[in-house]
Amino acid sequence: QVTLKExxxxxxxxxxxxxxxxxxxxxxxxTSEMRVSWIRQPPxxxxxxxxxxxxxxxxxxxxxxxxxxxVSKDTSKNQVVLTMTNMDPVDTxxxxxxxxxxxxYFDYWGQGILVTVSS
Amino acid sequence: QAVVTQExxxxxxxxxxxxxxxxxxxxxxxxxxxxxxxxQTPGQAPRTLIYSTxxxxxxxxxxxxxxxxxxxxxLTITGAQADDESDYYCVLYMSGGISMFGGGTxxxxx
Numbered sequence: 433q434v435t436l437k438e439x440x441x442x443x444x445x446x447x448x449x450x451x452x453x454x455x456x457x458x459x460x461x462x463t464s465e466m467r468v469s470w471i472r473q474p475p476x477x478x479x480x481x482x483x484x485x486x487x488x489x490x491x492x493x494x495x496x497x498x499x500x501x502x503v504s505k506d507t508s509k510n511q512v513v514l515t516m517t518n519m520d521p522v523d524t525x526x527x528x529x530x531x532x533x534x535x536x537y538f539d540y541w542g543q544g545i546l547v548t549v550s551s
Numbered sequence: 552q553a554v555v556t557q558e559x560x561x562x563x564x565x566x567x568x569x570x571x572x573x574x575x576x577x578x579x580x581x582x583x584x585x586x587x588x589x590x591q592t593p594g595q596a597p598r599t600l601i602y603s604t605x606x607x608x609x610x611x612x613x614x615x616x617x618x619x620x621x622x623x624x625x626l627t628i629t630g631a632q633a634d635d636e637s638d639y640y641c642v643l644y645m646s647g648g649i650s651m652f653g654g655g656t657x658x659x660x661x
Contacts, residue, residue: 479589479591479640481651484649538597538599
């Protein structure tokens, strides 16, 4: 059974760095063609793809947010970490991690974590 | 930067058929974009409906189908039901290894 769960702070202050962890089970990121993506959704708005890390440690980032994002993995812990620097109130959103397959679609999603950026 | 376009809203009668589309501002959508479709109801994580243009995800009813129509990806719902009332998002896989979501379509069944 594949599960993913996001964890991290519910509230961050403007200009701070956000660190989110995706802890998953039911698959391994050391397995060929496995990937994990991060996606966010501001309240009442559309989903936005942020980043992806692949089994071979390749990393891909949203063009518009690339300068602020870093994704990494700890295969032994079954975790993927996303950091986003210089947080702003417009970054207030529910952040999801999702398993991503070789056909580059998101087949399993975490429940999401709401992160509010406010002083 | 390319933009993935979707109709902001659509309405369908119960039992009716509706086709939602997913376009690309800078080019035609093809199977090489591996179009995928997701359904989301308020407060819930998205649910995968269709991947690789036209493959239904496990457990998805066959009233949902995907295709390429002209220069866009399309999601067709045949025999719409009340619980199909949701937001629908498409995703395209772009060159450089990135993915892009469309702005979503709010489907009303009435």
